[in-house]
Amino acid sequence: MIESDERPLTGGCQCGAVRYEISAEPLNLYACHCGECRKQSGSSFGMSLIVPRAAFKLTAGEPKCWSRPSAQGSNVDCWFCPECGSRLYHASSSWPDELSVKAGTVDQPVEAAAAIHIWTAYGLPSTPIPMGATTFPFEPDS
Numbered sequence: 365m366i367e368s369d370e371r372p373l374t375g376g377c378q379c380g381a382v383r384y385e386i387s388a389e390p391l392n393l394y395a396c397h398c399g400e401c402r403k404q405s406g407s408s409f410g411m412s413l414i415v416p417r418a419a420f421k422l423t424a425g426e427p428k429c430w431s432r433p434s435a436q437g438s439n440v441d442c443w444f445c446p447e448c449g450s451r452l453y454h455a456s457s458s459w460p461d462e463l464s465v466k467a468g469t470v471d472q473p474v475e476a477a478a479a480i481h482i483w484t485a486y487g488l489p490s491t492p493i494p495m496g497a498t499t500f501p502f503e504p505d506s
Contacts, residue, residue, distance in 0.1 A: 366472050366474060372386055373385065373390075373470055373472055374470075375465070377427075377444075377445035377452060378445070378450045380424075381425045381446075381447040382422070382427050383423045383424035384421060384452070384453075384465075386419050386470075387421070388418075391414040391462065393413055393414070393467060393479045394479060395411050395482070396409055397409045397481065397483045397486055398486050399486055404442070408488050408490075409487065409491065412454070412465065412466060412467060413464075413466075414462050414464055416461060416462060416463075417455070427443040427444055427452055428443070428444055429442065430442045434456060434458065438458040439456065452465070452466055453466060453469075477494055477497075479497065480500070480504070481493050481497050481498070482500045482504060483500070483503065484499050484500065484501050485501035
């Protein structure tokens with residue numbers, strides 16, 4: 365998932381005002397094709413690195429939060445930099461022990477070919493998915 369052995373993983377927003385560290389190995393890497401992730405990323409899909417919540421630590425700045433309903437009926441807290449607007453991570457009561465960190469905010473290279481593609485039923489028809497990639501038409505069970 366991560367092309368570097370460097371730990372902790374580090375990352376932050378586009379302007380550098382908000383920074384973080386991740387002290388544990390990521391659990392999964394998702395490429396989400398749902399409409400919400402497409403809007404948030406401004407692209408064909410959003411990439412999220414799933415990490416243990418206890419392993420995530422802010423090291424600089426104070427992100428702001430915007431909440432939206434999820435397809436499962438819970439709220440998703442969407443954390444972003446108040447200066448540049450970069451989305452940084454998501455949290456939800458549906459997955460209380462995990463955070464969904466926006467993969468593009470991680471400083472170390474993320475191996476996109478390792479991504480599990482989810483919500484593909486809502487994907488744009490012209491978006492290629494790598495041969496052999498694990499896919500789910502909707503939300504995976506875990």
